[in-house]
Amino acid sequence: MSTVFELDETVVTTAVRAVTPASDLTQTDVAERFARAAWTAIAEPGDRHAGMVVKALGAAAALTALIGTVDGAGLRRVLLDSGGDDIPVKELQTAIDRWAPRLKSSEVVTALTQAARYEVTLLGPSDTDWPTGFDDLGLHAPLAVWVRGNLSTLSTLDRSIALVGARAATGYGEHVTMEASAGLVDRGYTIVSGAAYGIDGMAHRAALASSGQTLAFLAGGVDRFYPSGHDALLTRIVDTGAVVSELPCGSSPTKWRFLQRNRLIAASSLATIVLEAGWRSGSLNTAGHAASLGRPLGAVPGPVTSAASAGCHRLIREYDATCVTNADQMAELAPLAGTSVGAPIDPVAMPPAGSVAALTSDTVRVLDALSTRAPRIAEDIAARAGLSVVAVRAVLGTLELGGTVVERDRGWLRKNAG
């Protein structure tokens, strides 16, 4: 390991131990963790070929191969020798060409040192707190993540819901987000979001205000909070929750990284809800990831006159997102073990009509035929209601028991409601 990057073994071990909670690390563990850290700097998030190579060889061996191998043909042989997939030489060469400019050992050590300074933990797939939802990303799963705050928050992701939306939120969107976040926290959910201005920020803020668990995924390093205007908010999230990124410390957020960050939000949560989003909001990208992962997707409707809700309506219309209007309905999308969920609804049934028909049709018609002032005899009521006299007498008997009608002057009166 010490030969990789030609680094001193002590430097590597010290740097790795500083970002690893476990103390019983073997030298193999140290090498593997250092390599994972290096891979988060070498490959951009979501790099499928990095996923393939690390999966086949392990992070350390993959890094060694990368450093020792000059071309795609050589890397292909290493992969085949290890029982990996046969990836075309040209693809591997292209991958090597994009990794090579980033093979700088000093940057990895700097990232690790900086992480240690901010008490950041490096988490890999073998760690207990690794979010299992990431596994659904397959070869696009992150190779490791950097966590600032409480690792225990990651273990609550198995009961988490992502609340996302536009930066350009309206008062309506923020209000709805506040209610949703607080309501979901009350039901025991962890709130996942992206710490952006607008909806994301409100989702975190309301979760904190309700003393709930909340986790923010960033598109850059967790040492530098973005947006800077959310510095105080992110600091508070670190206190009781966690701020997570797959980019090493020192990395800037870029458009690409925002798009890839969104896949982590979707993959780590049981369900994703878009609370307010314009026609082209970046949160629709998160929604797209949730949908392609088969995760439940909800969208909150708003006024059709508000451009800020157009993206939500688009999700409901075109992407089969469930229309959700309150925390209960959001929770239904991601039921927790031991939570009772209402009976499934038959979409063919016709209860709007039925809810009125809970009164039998005869009852409705008899009530229609009664007056609250002029007593009417059964024969008159029958003619008015279009019912037989026998049927009218039966209904009147039931209504009299219920106190809805009263007999007076040999006729029947409907009592005033209330």
Added chain:
Amino acid sequence: MSTVFELDETVVTTAVRAVTPASDLTQTDVAERFARAAWTAIAEPGDRHAGMVVKALGAAAALTALIGTVDGAGLRRVLLDSGGDDIPVKELQTAIDRWAPRLKSSEVVTALTQAARYEVTLLGPSDTDWPTGFDDLGLHAPLAVWVRGNLSTLSTLDRSIALVGARAATGYGEHVTMEASAGLVDRGYTIVSGAAYGIDGMAHRAALASSGQTLAFLAGGVDRFYPSGHDALLTRIVDTGAVVSELPCGSSPTKWRFLQRNRLIAASSLATIVLEAGWRSGSLNTAGHAASLGRPLGAVPGPVTSAASAGCHRLIREYDATCVTNADQMAELAPLAGTSVGAPIDPVAMPPAGSVAALTSDTVRVLDALSTRAPRIAEDIAARAGLSVVAVRAVLGTLELGGTVVERDRGWLRKNAG
């Protein structure tokens, strides 16, 4: 015929001719039309047994049988002799018992006379302008309808959309309804509604303001407008459109009749849209009819903080109503012949992500890596973007052609947008 109800033949003929546009009526036609008129007074709307008997015998013979037959057994024999279905005696006896109190010839003549006074036309299933949509109601189809206004409006029902909603509408609901109604009129649709306060009234009003065709179904006789506050509006609808009811003149609207009136709104239109409705709005009953008839059903979302939109959200969530936000989307539910409709949408595809990825992922990453102020060489850009130098040069070439980047001082600059 003249013996039925013991009426003078001349009285009957005169009364019927006054409400029939065609002048070439045979005595059989007159008898049949008179009987249809009588049946609208005898049976409440939606009476399945009346539908059965009239279907099997014709309206006149059914009326004759009803008058001449004292019990269910006798009516059953008449039905079987005519090749009708075998309906249990008990069912028929119950039906006779509810029809009998209304067998009053004078009321039919009064209704016909009153209709003539208001220039009301009696329309039966054999008439050209009979709305074919009614046929889908089967045995619950109206036996005849009374039309005040222009018969030609009924012939436009094959390009009609029902716009319905709550009486307790908000400014938002009324605004959306106005836009929808005007927009649909512009696209050539006839607007069908129920003339109630709130959404219904606005739907009619906006259609009239756009010089469109509009038709109102009432729950009582068309001689007495309901609600009375919409007297002026209904008078204007009569001028250029039509006001229709299956109840004869002189009939009061009742709760039962409102519910049954709703089935006519749904059945006569190509699609039904609920624009604003509370959780228990009567317009949900119309929606239920549309759904059970297999007619397209749309609902306009609104703020989830508004109780006035809760019914619309319920329809979208529980009854598979399509979320519609503008007239275009409403028109899509009921495409007219010769109208182009957009390509079907693949709900599995992921264009929220795709719309961003229209820029290739390499392009996004190269743009991320460029500065607008400091020129950067390709090798630097490659390291920042996580791409090979070759790939970066290719992307830069394309971007330079498009004018997005410029080469300066042996490095590359991103041009400021705009």
